[in-house]
Amino acid sequence: MNKFITYTLLLLTYLALSKSLSPNEFGIKYVNSDNDLAGLIPGSPVSVILIDIHSTGFLIKTYYHKYKIVYGFQSYEEIITRTSSNYTKKMKPYLGMSIFRRYKKLNKESFLPLPPGSIFIGDYSFGNWVKLNSNTKIWKFFRVYRQIPNYLGWKDFRPTFKVFSEINKSLDLNKPFYGSNDEFGINGLITQKSFPKYFERQTPQQGSLKDFFKTYFKENFIQQGLKNE
Protein backbone atom coordinates (compact mmCIF):
# COMPACT_ATOMS: atom_id res chain seq x y z
CA MET A 1 0.00 0.00 0.00
CA ASN A 2 2.86 2.35 0.90
CA LYS A 3 4.50 1.62 -2.45
CA PHE A 4 1.26 2.42 -4.24
CA ILE A 5 0.89 5.74 -2.38
CA THR A 6 4.54 6.66 -3.09
CA TYR A 7 4.10 5.81 -6.77
CA THR A 8 0.92 7.87 -7.00
CA LEU A 9 2.63 10.83 -5.31
CA LEU A 10 5.56 10.58 -7.72
CA LEU A 11 3.18 10.44 -10.66
CA LEU A 12 1.33 13.53 -9.44
CA THR A 13 4.63 15.34 -8.87
CA TYR A 14 5.72 14.49 -12.39
CA LEU A 15 2.47 15.73 -13.89
CA ALA A 16 2.52 18.93 -11.81
CA LEU A 17 6.14 19.67 -12.69
CA SER A 18 5.56 18.90 -16.37
CA LYS A 19 2.55 21.17 -16.44
CA SER A 20 4.26 24.08 -14.72
CA LEU A 21 7.80 23.78 -16.09
CA SER A 22 7.59 22.20 -19.50
CA PRO A 23 8.60 24.58 -22.31
CA ASN A 24 5.75 23.18 -24.43
CA GLU A 25 3.35 24.97 -22.14
CA PHE A 26 4.91 28.35 -22.76
CA GLY A 27 4.36 30.68 -25.68
CA ILE A 28 1.10 29.28 -27.05
CA LYS A 29 -2.07 30.90 -25.74
CA TYR A 30 -5.12 28.84 -24.92
CA VAL A 31 -8.30 29.88 -26.70
CA ASN A 32 -11.52 28.21 -25.73
CA SER A 33 -14.09 30.82 -26.64
CA ASP A 34 -14.71 33.75 -28.95
CA ASN A 35 -13.93 36.20 -26.18
CA ASP A 36 -10.53 34.52 -25.52
CA LEU A 37 -9.72 35.06 -29.18
CA ALA A 38 -10.81 38.69 -29.14
CA GLY A 39 -8.42 39.27 -26.24
CA LEU A 40 -5.48 38.22 -28.39
CA ILE A 41 -6.24 40.52 -31.30
CA PRO A 42 -5.14 44.11 -31.02
CA GLY A 43 -6.26 47.12 -33.07
CA SER A 44 -8.99 47.85 -35.58
CA PRO A 45 -10.14 47.47 -38.32
CA VAL A 46 -9.13 43.83 -38.27
CA SER A 47 -10.40 40.57 -39.71
CA VAL A 48 -9.39 37.20 -38.24
CA ILE A 49 -9.50 34.17 -40.56
CA LEU A 50 -9.32 30.61 -39.31
CA ILE A 51 -6.84 29.11 -41.77
CA ASP A 52 -5.85 25.75 -40.28
CA ILE A 53 -6.90 23.21 -37.68
CA HIS A 54 -4.45 20.67 -36.38
CA SER A 55 -4.44 18.05 -33.66
CA THR A 56 -1.55 16.22 -32.05
CA GLY A 57 -1.49 13.24 -29.75
CA PHE A 58 -2.40 9.59 -30.08
CA LEU A 59 -5.11 8.88 -27.53
CA ILE A 60 -5.51 12.24 -25.83
CA LYS A 61 -5.61 14.91 -28.48
CA THR A 62 -4.40 18.49 -28.23
CA TYR A 63 -6.00 20.86 -30.70
CA TYR A 64 -4.45 23.85 -32.37
CA HIS A 65 -5.90 26.61 -34.53
CA LYS A 66 -3.99 28.84 -36.85
CA TYR A 67 -5.38 32.28 -37.50
CA LYS A 68 -4.48 34.89 -40.07
CA ILE A 69 -5.01 38.39 -38.75
CA VAL A 70 -5.52 40.84 -41.56
CA TYR A 71 -5.28 44.46 -40.48
CA GLY A 72 -6.56 47.41 -42.41
CA PHE A 73 -3.49 49.57 -42.18
CA GLN A 74 -0.62 47.14 -41.79
CA SER A 75 0.53 43.75 -43.02
CA TYR A 76 -1.09 40.53 -41.81
CA GLU A 77 0.24 38.19 -39.13
CA GLU A 78 -0.38 34.56 -38.25
CA ILE A 79 -0.84 33.11 -34.79
CA ILE A 80 -1.22 29.59 -33.45
CA THR A 81 -3.38 28.91 -30.41
CA ARG A 82 -4.10 25.82 -28.37
CA THR A 83 -7.77 25.04 -28.00
CA SER A 84 -10.31 22.47 -26.89
CA SER A 85 -12.05 19.69 -28.75
CA ASN A 86 -15.45 21.38 -28.38
CA TYR A 87 -14.25 24.73 -29.71
CA THR A 88 -12.58 22.95 -32.62
CA LYS A 89 -15.79 21.07 -33.38
CA LYS A 90 -17.71 24.35 -33.24
CA MET A 91 -15.30 26.26 -35.52
CA LYS A 92 -14.43 23.51 -38.02
CA PRO A 93 -17.22 24.35 -40.52
CA TYR A 94 -15.91 27.94 -40.65
CA LEU A 95 -12.39 27.08 -41.85
CA GLY A 96 -11.20 29.72 -44.29
CA MET A 97 -13.75 32.26 -43.05
CA SER A 98 -13.50 35.41 -41.02
CA ILE A 99 -14.62 34.35 -37.56
CA PHE A 100 -13.89 37.60 -35.78
CA ARG A 101 -13.72 41.24 -36.82
CA ARG A 102 -13.37 44.50 -35.03
CA TYR A 103 -14.74 47.61 -36.71
CA LYS A 104 -12.95 50.89 -36.66
CA LYS A 105 -16.14 52.63 -35.57
CA LEU A 106 -16.54 52.40 -31.77
CA ASN A 107 -14.37 49.26 -31.78
CA LYS A 108 -17.50 47.19 -32.38
CA GLU A 109 -16.81 43.44 -32.49
CA SER A 110 -18.54 40.63 -34.35
CA PHE A 111 -17.98 36.86 -34.15
CA LEU A 112 -20.37 35.87 -36.92
CA PRO A 113 -18.60 33.65 -39.52
CA LEU A 114 -18.51 35.55 -42.81
CA PRO A 115 -16.35 35.47 -45.95
CA PRO A 116 -12.83 36.70 -45.20
CA GLY A 117 -12.47 40.46 -45.31
CA SER A 118 -16.20 41.21 -45.10
CA ILE A 119 -15.27 44.08 -42.81
CA PHE A 120 -13.49 45.87 -45.67
CA ILE A 121 -16.25 45.41 -48.26
CA GLY A 122 -18.34 48.54 -48.52
CA ASP A 123 -15.94 50.59 -46.40
CA TYR A 124 -15.08 53.61 -48.55
CA SER A 125 -11.79 54.09 -46.68
CA PHE A 126 -10.48 51.00 -48.47
CA GLY A 127 -12.10 51.04 -51.91
CA ASN A 128 -15.23 51.66 -53.90
CA TRP A 129 -17.83 49.99 -56.10
CA VAL A 130 -16.99 49.66 -59.77
CA LYS A 131 -19.73 49.11 -62.31
CA LEU A 132 -19.04 46.43 -64.92
CA ASN A 133 -20.55 46.26 -68.42
CA SER A 134 -23.07 43.71 -67.17
CA ASN A 135 -24.38 46.35 -64.79
CA THR A 136 -22.94 44.40 -61.89
CA LYS A 137 -21.13 46.35 -59.22
CA ILE A 138 -17.97 44.80 -57.82
CA TRP A 139 -15.85 45.93 -54.87
CA LYS A 140 -12.40 47.22 -55.78
CA PHE A 141 -9.73 48.11 -53.24
CA PHE A 142 -7.74 51.30 -53.68
CA ARG A 143 -4.30 50.83 -55.15
CA VAL A 144 -2.62 51.31 -51.78
CA TYR A 145 -4.66 48.37 -50.37
CA ARG A 146 -4.27 46.15 -53.44
CA GLN A 147 -2.54 43.42 -51.37
CA ILE A 148 -5.50 42.92 -49.03
CA PRO A 149 -7.34 40.44 -51.36
CA ASN A 150 -4.13 38.35 -51.47
CA TYR A 151 -3.86 38.42 -47.68
CA LEU A 152 -7.50 37.34 -47.46
CA GLY A 153 -6.99 34.44 -49.87
CA TRP A 154 -9.72 35.59 -52.25
CA LYS A 155 -8.07 34.13 -55.36
CA ASP A 156 -10.55 34.98 -58.18
CA PHE A 157 -13.38 35.98 -55.84
CA ARG A 158 -14.70 39.47 -56.54
CA PRO A 159 -17.42 40.54 -54.11
CA THR A 160 -20.44 42.01 -55.84
CA PHE A 161 -22.97 44.39 -54.38
CA LYS A 162 -25.30 41.40 -54.04
CA VAL A 163 -22.75 39.65 -51.84
CA PHE A 164 -22.38 42.81 -49.78
CA SER A 165 -26.15 42.92 -49.26
CA GLU A 166 -26.19 39.26 -48.24
CA ILE A 167 -23.38 39.91 -45.73
CA ASN A 168 -25.39 42.73 -44.17
CA LYS A 169 -28.50 40.57 -44.14
CA SER A 170 -26.58 37.77 -42.37
CA LEU A 171 -25.31 40.24 -39.81
CA ASP A 172 -28.85 41.38 -39.13
CA LEU A 173 -30.10 37.79 -38.85
CA ASN A 174 -26.94 36.71 -36.96
CA LYS A 175 -26.62 33.76 -39.37
CA PRO A 176 -23.27 32.57 -40.86
CA PHE A 177 -22.81 33.34 -44.55
CA TYR A 178 -20.61 31.04 -46.66
CA GLY A 179 -20.72 33.12 -49.87
CA SER A 180 -23.37 33.19 -52.59
CA ASN A 181 -22.12 29.85 -53.98
CA ASP A 182 -20.75 28.49 -50.68
CA GLU A 183 -17.21 29.34 -51.78
CA PHE A 184 -16.01 29.66 -48.19
CA GLY A 185 -16.09 27.37 -45.15
CA ILE A 186 -14.68 23.87 -44.93
CA ASN A 187 -16.49 22.76 -48.10
CA GLY A 188 -15.76 25.95 -50.03
CA LEU A 189 -13.63 25.76 -53.15
CA ILE A 190 -11.85 29.06 -52.48
CA THR A 191 -10.92 27.91 -48.96
CA GLN A 192 -9.52 24.66 -50.35
CA LYS A 193 -7.43 26.59 -52.85
CA SER A 194 -6.26 29.38 -50.55
CA PHE A 195 -5.55 27.39 -47.38
CA PRO A 196 -4.71 23.90 -48.67
CA LYS A 197 -2.58 22.62 -45.76
CA TYR A 198 -5.52 21.33 -43.73
CA PHE A 199 -6.98 19.53 -46.74
CA GLU A 200 -3.60 18.02 -47.71
CA ARG A 201 -3.35 16.41 -44.27
CA GLN A 202 -6.89 15.02 -44.54
CA THR A 203 -6.24 13.29 -47.87
CA PRO A 204 -5.62 9.57 -47.20
CA GLN A 205 -2.29 8.30 -48.45
CA GLN A 206 -2.73 6.34 -51.63
CA GLY A 207 -1.02 3.03 -52.26
CA SER A 208 -1.30 -0.62 -51.37
CA LEU A 209 0.36 -2.55 -48.56
CA LYS A 210 2.66 -4.11 -51.16
CA ASP A 211 3.81 -0.65 -52.28
CA PHE A 212 4.35 0.36 -48.67
CA PHE A 213 6.62 -2.62 -47.95
CA LYS A 214 8.42 -2.16 -51.24
CA THR A 215 9.15 1.50 -50.51
CA TYR A 216 10.02 0.79 -46.88
CA PHE A 217 12.59 -1.88 -47.66
CA LYS A 218 13.98 0.10 -50.57
CA GLU A 219 14.44 3.25 -48.48
CA ASN A 220 15.68 1.56 -45.32
CA PHE A 221 17.80 -1.30 -46.52
CA ILE A 222 18.63 -1.18 -50.20
CA GLN A 223 19.29 2.56 -50.66
CA GLN A 224 20.93 2.82 -47.21
CA GLY A 225 23.20 -0.07 -48.09
CA LEU A 226 24.19 1.59 -51.36
CA LYS A 227 24.86 4.89 -49.56
CA ASN A 228 27.10 3.12 -47.04
CA GLU A 229 29.09 1.51 -49.81
Place this chain on the structure above:
Amino acid sequence: MNEIFDKLLIRVLFTLFICLSLFLYKYAHVIFYPSSKKQILKKIYPSENYIDTLHIFSRLIGVALIFSKLEFNEYIGISISTFHFVIWSIIGFSFYLLSITIMENIIFYNFEYKDEVLKKKNPAYGIVSFTNAICCAFLIKTIFHESENSIVILLILWLFSLVLYGLSTRLFRYISKLSFNSLMIQKSPGLGFAYSGFLLGNMIIIMASFSHEHIDITSYMVQVILKALLGVLIFPVFKYGIIQIFKIQDSELQGQKESSIQLGYGIYVGAVYLTSALLTSIIIAQIHFGTIYPFF
Protein backbone atom coordinates in the same frame (compact mmCIF):
# COMPACT_ATOMS: atom_id res chain seq x y z
CA MET B 1 51.78 10.62 -51.37
CA ASN B 2 53.30 13.45 -49.36
CA GLU B 3 49.91 14.31 -48.02
CA ILE B 4 49.23 10.72 -46.97
CA PHE B 5 52.56 10.52 -45.12
CA ASP B 6 51.88 13.85 -43.49
CA LYS B 7 48.48 12.73 -42.23
CA LEU B 8 49.91 9.45 -40.97
CA LEU B 9 52.68 11.30 -39.18
CA ILE B 10 50.18 13.61 -37.53
CA ARG B 11 48.16 10.61 -36.34
CA VAL B 12 51.30 8.98 -34.92
CA LEU B 13 52.24 12.22 -33.18
CA PHE B 14 48.80 12.54 -31.67
CA THR B 15 49.00 8.90 -30.52
CA LEU B 16 52.23 9.72 -28.71
CA PHE B 17 50.62 12.83 -27.33
CA ILE B 18 47.76 10.81 -25.87
CA CYS B 19 50.34 8.49 -24.27
CA LEU B 20 51.95 11.57 -22.75
CA SER B 21 48.57 12.65 -21.44
CA LEU B 22 48.19 9.23 -19.80
CA PHE B 23 51.55 9.78 -18.15
CA LEU B 24 50.25 13.08 -16.82
CA TYR B 25 47.14 11.30 -15.61
CA LYS B 26 49.29 8.93 -13.57
CA TYR B 27 50.55 11.85 -11.51
CA ALA B 28 47.15 13.52 -11.39
CA HIS B 29 45.85 10.28 -9.90
CA VAL B 30 48.38 10.60 -7.06
CA ILE B 31 47.03 14.04 -6.15
CA PHE B 32 43.54 12.65 -5.66
CA TYR B 33 44.60 9.30 -4.21
CA PRO B 34 47.66 9.94 -2.03
CA SER B 35 47.05 6.64 -0.18
CA SER B 36 47.63 4.63 -3.33
CA LYS B 37 50.68 6.63 -4.31
CA LYS B 38 53.00 3.68 -3.90
CA GLN B 39 50.82 1.40 -5.98
CA ILE B 40 50.42 3.59 -9.04
CA LEU B 41 53.97 4.93 -9.17
CA LYS B 42 55.62 1.54 -8.73
CA LYS B 43 55.58 -1.31 -11.19
CA ILE B 44 52.21 -3.04 -11.36
CA TYR B 45 52.02 -6.82 -11.03
CA PRO B 46 48.47 -7.64 -12.14
CA SER B 47 48.60 -11.27 -11.03
CA GLU B 48 49.51 -10.45 -7.43
CA ASN B 49 46.29 -8.77 -6.36
CA TYR B 50 43.44 -9.01 -8.84
CA ILE B 51 41.28 -6.60 -6.84
CA ASP B 52 43.96 -3.93 -7.07
CA THR B 53 44.33 -4.70 -10.78
CA LEU B 54 40.59 -4.21 -11.18
CA HIS B 55 40.79 -0.98 -9.20
CA ILE B 56 43.65 0.53 -11.19
CA PHE B 57 42.51 -0.55 -14.62
CA SER B 58 38.96 0.63 -14.04
CA ARG B 59 40.37 4.16 -13.84
CA LEU B 60 42.44 3.61 -16.93
CA ILE B 61 39.38 2.43 -18.85
CA GLY B 62 37.52 5.47 -17.50
CA VAL B 63 40.20 7.85 -18.71
CA ALA B 64 40.21 6.16 -22.12
CA LEU B 65 36.44 6.58 -22.25
CA ILE B 66 36.76 10.30 -21.61
CA PHE B 67 39.59 10.60 -24.14
CA SER B 68 37.41 8.90 -26.72
CA LYS B 69 35.10 11.93 -26.57
CA LEU B 70 37.83 14.49 -27.26
CA GLU B 71 38.67 15.58 -30.78
CA PHE B 72 41.68 16.86 -32.67
CA ASN B 73 40.77 19.28 -35.40
CA GLU B 74 43.97 19.51 -37.37
CA TYR B 75 42.42 21.90 -39.88
CA ILE B 76 42.32 24.66 -37.24
CA GLY B 77 46.06 24.29 -36.70
CA ILE B 78 48.23 21.74 -34.92
CA SER B 79 49.14 24.02 -32.04
CA ILE B 80 45.59 25.18 -31.39
CA SER B 81 44.12 21.69 -31.56
CA THR B 82 46.88 20.32 -29.31
CA PHE B 83 46.30 23.14 -26.83
CA HIS B 84 42.56 22.45 -26.94
CA PHE B 85 43.20 18.77 -26.35
CA VAL B 86 45.51 19.46 -23.38
CA ILE B 87 43.07 21.87 -21.75
CA TRP B 88 40.08 19.59 -22.13
CA SER B 89 42.12 16.55 -21.06
CA ILE B 90 43.09 18.31 -17.84
CA ILE B 91 39.48 19.35 -17.25
CA GLY B 92 38.38 15.79 -18.01
CA PHE B 93 40.96 14.24 -15.62
CA SER B 94 40.06 16.66 -12.86
CA PHE B 95 36.31 16.19 -13.13
CA TYR B 96 36.69 12.44 -13.48
CA LEU B 97 38.98 11.99 -10.51
CA LEU B 98 36.93 14.39 -8.40
CA SER B 99 33.77 12.47 -9.33
CA ILE B 100 35.34 9.16 -8.34
CA THR B 101 36.63 10.58 -5.06
CA ILE B 102 33.27 12.05 -4.15
CA MET B 103 31.30 8.98 -5.21
CA GLU B 104 33.61 6.57 -3.41
CA ASN B 105 33.26 8.65 -0.27
CA ILE B 106 29.49 8.31 -0.58
CA ILE B 107 29.39 4.62 -1.53
CA PHE B 108 32.25 3.32 0.64
CA TYR B 109 31.85 5.68 3.57
CA ASN B 110 32.55 2.81 5.99
CA PHE B 111 35.37 1.24 4.00
CA GLU B 112 38.95 2.16 3.17
CA TYR B 113 40.84 1.40 -0.02
CA LYS B 114 43.91 0.26 1.92
CA ASP B 115 41.97 -2.19 4.10
CA GLU B 116 39.62 -3.61 1.52
CA VAL B 117 41.90 -3.82 -1.52
CA LEU B 118 45.45 -4.10 -0.27
CA LYS B 119 44.88 -6.08 2.92
CA LYS B 120 41.61 -7.99 2.57
CA LYS B 121 41.48 -8.29 -1.25
CA ASN B 122 37.72 -7.82 -1.05
CA PRO B 123 36.10 -8.76 -4.42
CA ALA B 124 32.87 -6.95 -3.57
CA TYR B 125 34.81 -3.72 -3.09
CA GLY B 126 36.77 -4.30 -6.28
CA ILE B 127 33.70 -4.97 -8.44
CA VAL B 128 31.73 -2.01 -7.07
CA SER B 129 34.74 0.29 -7.36
CA PHE B 130 35.31 -0.87 -10.96
CA THR B 131 31.70 -0.21 -11.92
CA ASN B 132 31.65 3.14 -10.17
CA ALA B 133 34.74 4.28 -12.09
CA ILE B 134 33.19 3.23 -15.41
CA CYS B 135 29.88 4.90 -14.53
CA CYS B 136 31.62 8.16 -13.59
CA ALA B 137 33.52 8.07 -16.89
CA PHE B 138 30.34 7.59 -18.89
CA LEU B 139 28.66 10.45 -17.03
CA ILE B 140 31.62 12.76 -17.65
CA LYS B 141 31.62 11.74 -21.30
CA THR B 142 27.91 12.55 -21.56
CA ILE B 143 28.22 15.98 -19.95
CA PHE B 144 31.27 16.74 -22.12
CA HIS B 145 29.08 16.08 -25.12
CA GLU B 146 26.16 18.14 -23.80
CA SER B 147 28.25 21.10 -22.63
CA GLU B 148 29.46 21.76 -26.20
CA ASN B 149 32.84 23.24 -25.16
CA SER B 150 31.38 25.63 -22.59
CA ILE B 151 33.21 25.36 -19.28
CA VAL B 152 30.39 27.06 -17.33
CA ILE B 153 27.76 24.67 -18.66
CA LEU B 154 30.16 21.77 -18.08
CA LEU B 155 30.58 22.78 -14.44
CA ILE B 156 26.84 23.13 -13.90
CA LEU B 157 26.07 19.83 -15.60
CA TRP B 158 28.86 18.06 -13.75
CA LEU B 159 27.55 19.20 -10.36
CA PHE B 160 24.03 18.37 -11.42
CA SER B 161 24.93 14.88 -12.65
CA LEU B 162 26.91 14.24 -9.50
CA VAL B 163 23.95 15.18 -7.32
CA LEU B 164 21.61 12.91 -9.31
CA TYR B 165 24.08 10.02 -9.33
CA GLY B 166 24.96 10.49 -5.66
CA LEU B 167 21.32 10.55 -4.63
CA SER B 168 20.56 7.49 -6.72
CA THR B 169 23.27 5.44 -4.98
CA ARG B 170 21.45 5.89 -1.66
CA LEU B 171 18.40 4.04 -2.99
CA PHE B 172 19.96 0.56 -3.03
CA ARG B 173 18.15 -0.52 0.13
CA TYR B 174 14.78 0.04 -1.59
CA ILE B 175 15.49 -2.22 -4.55
CA SER B 176 17.33 -5.09 -2.89
CA LYS B 177 17.20 -7.18 0.24
CA LEU B 178 21.00 -7.35 0.31
CA SER B 179 22.62 -5.43 3.14
CA PHE B 180 25.47 -3.41 1.68
CA ASN B 181 27.60 -3.02 4.78
CA SER B 182 27.34 -6.54 6.17
CA LEU B 183 27.85 -8.24 2.79
CA MET B 184 30.76 -5.95 1.99
CA ILE B 185 32.40 -7.10 5.23
CA GLN B 186 31.67 -10.71 4.20
CA LYS B 187 33.40 -10.00 0.81
CA SER B 188 30.31 -11.18 -1.07
CA PRO B 189 30.75 -11.06 -4.87
CA GLY B 190 26.95 -11.28 -5.07
CA LEU B 191 26.76 -7.83 -3.53
CA GLY B 192 29.34 -6.65 -6.03
CA PHE B 193 27.23 -7.82 -8.98
CA ALA B 194 23.98 -6.51 -7.51
CA TYR B 195 25.43 -3.10 -6.72
CA SER B 196 27.20 -2.95 -10.09
CA GLY B 197 23.95 -3.57 -11.92
CA PHE B 198 22.36 -0.94 -9.73
CA LEU B 199 25.06 1.66 -10.47
CA LEU B 200 25.09 0.90 -14.19
CA GLY B 201 21.31 1.15 -14.29
CA ASN B 202 21.36 4.53 -12.53
CA MET B 203 24.07 5.75 -14.87
CA ILE B 204 22.05 4.68 -17.93
CA ILE B 205 18.91 6.47 -16.69
CA ILE B 206 20.88 9.64 -15.86
CA MET B 207 22.63 9.56 -19.23
CA ALA B 208 19.27 9.14 -20.94
CA SER B 209 17.90 12.08 -18.95
CA PHE B 210 20.72 14.27 -20.22
CA SER B 211 20.29 13.32 -23.85
CA HIS B 212 18.20 16.01 -25.43
CA GLU B 213 18.95 19.21 -27.25
CA HIS B 214 19.31 22.35 -25.22
CA ILE B 215 18.77 25.95 -26.12
CA ASP B 216 18.95 27.49 -22.68
CA ILE B 217 20.37 25.84 -19.59
CA THR B 218 17.36 26.39 -17.32
CA SER B 219 14.84 24.63 -19.51
CA TYR B 220 17.44 21.95 -20.23
CA MET B 221 17.87 21.25 -16.50
CA VAL B 222 14.10 21.19 -16.03
CA GLN B 223 13.85 18.63 -18.80
CA VAL B 224 16.61 16.55 -17.18
CA ILE B 225 14.73 16.55 -13.86
CA LEU B 226 11.47 15.65 -15.58
CA LYS B 227 13.14 12.84 -17.51
CA ALA B 228 14.80 11.49 -14.36
CA LEU B 229 11.44 11.59 -12.60
CA LEU B 230 9.84 9.85 -15.55
CA GLY B 231 12.57 7.21 -15.28
CA VAL B 232 11.64 6.66 -11.64
CA LEU B 233 8.03 6.15 -12.72
CA ILE B 234 8.69 3.86 -15.68
CA PHE B 235 11.45 1.76 -14.11
CA PRO B 236 9.25 -0.18 -11.61
CA VAL B 237 6.86 -1.12 -14.40
CA PHE B 238 9.67 -2.83 -16.34
CA LYS B 239 11.11 -4.44 -13.22
CA TYR B 240 7.73 -5.80 -12.16
CA GLY B 241 7.04 -6.89 -15.74
CA ILE B 242 10.32 -8.83 -16.01
CA ILE B 243 9.73 -10.54 -12.66
CA GLN B 244 6.19 -11.52 -13.65
CA ILE B 245 6.98 -12.61 -17.22
CA PHE B 246 9.91 -14.82 -16.22
CA LYS B 247 8.25 -15.97 -12.98
CA ILE B 248 11.24 -15.05 -10.82
CA GLN B 249 10.97 -16.10 -7.17
CA ASP B 250 13.26 -14.04 -4.97
CA SER B 251 11.79 -14.81 -1.56
CA GLU B 252 14.13 -17.72 -0.76
CA LEU B 253 17.01 -15.47 0.28
CA GLN B 254 15.58 -14.72 3.68
CA GLY B 255 17.45 -16.48 6.45
CA GLN B 256 19.98 -18.07 4.08
CA LYS B 257 23.65 -17.28 4.35
CA GLU B 258 25.17 -19.53 1.71
CA SER B 259 27.45 -17.68 -0.61
CA SER B 260 26.15 -19.38 -3.79
CA ILE B 261 22.63 -18.21 -3.00
CA GLN B 262 23.88 -14.72 -2.33
CA LEU B 263 25.81 -14.79 -5.59
CA GLY B 264 22.78 -15.95 -7.57
CA TYR B 265 20.57 -13.39 -5.90
CA GLY B 266 23.14 -10.66 -6.48
CA ILE B 267 23.41 -11.49 -10.18
CA TYR B 268 19.62 -11.54 -10.43
CA VAL B 269 19.26 -8.12 -8.71
CA GLY B 270 21.98 -6.56 -10.85
CA ALA B 271 20.79 -8.06 -14.12
CA VAL B 272 17.12 -7.22 -13.61
CA TYR B 273 18.01 -3.68 -12.54
CA LEU B 274 20.28 -3.16 -15.52
CA THR B 275 17.75 -4.63 -17.97
CA SER B 276 14.94 -2.49 -16.55
CA ALA B 277 17.14 0.62 -16.69
CA LEU B 278 18.09 -0.03 -20.33
CA LEU B 279 14.45 -0.51 -21.25
CA THR B 280 13.51 2.61 -19.27
CA SER B 281 16.11 4.60 -21.19
CA ILE B 282 14.22 3.78 -24.41
CA ILE B 283 11.07 5.29 -22.98
CA ILE B 284 12.68 8.44 -21.61
CA ALA B 285 15.22 9.20 -24.33
CA GLN B 286 14.30 7.45 -27.53
CA ILE B 287 10.67 8.35 -28.07
CA HIS B 288 10.58 11.52 -30.12
CA PHE B 289 7.37 13.44 -30.40
CA GLY B 290 8.74 16.14 -32.66
CA THR B 291 7.07 19.50 -32.83
CA ILE B 292 3.93 20.74 -34.50
CA TYR B 293 5.56 23.75 -36.11
CA PRO B 294 7.14 22.22 -39.22
CA PHE B 295 3.86 20.62 -40.21
CA PHE B 296 1.46 23.33 -39.20
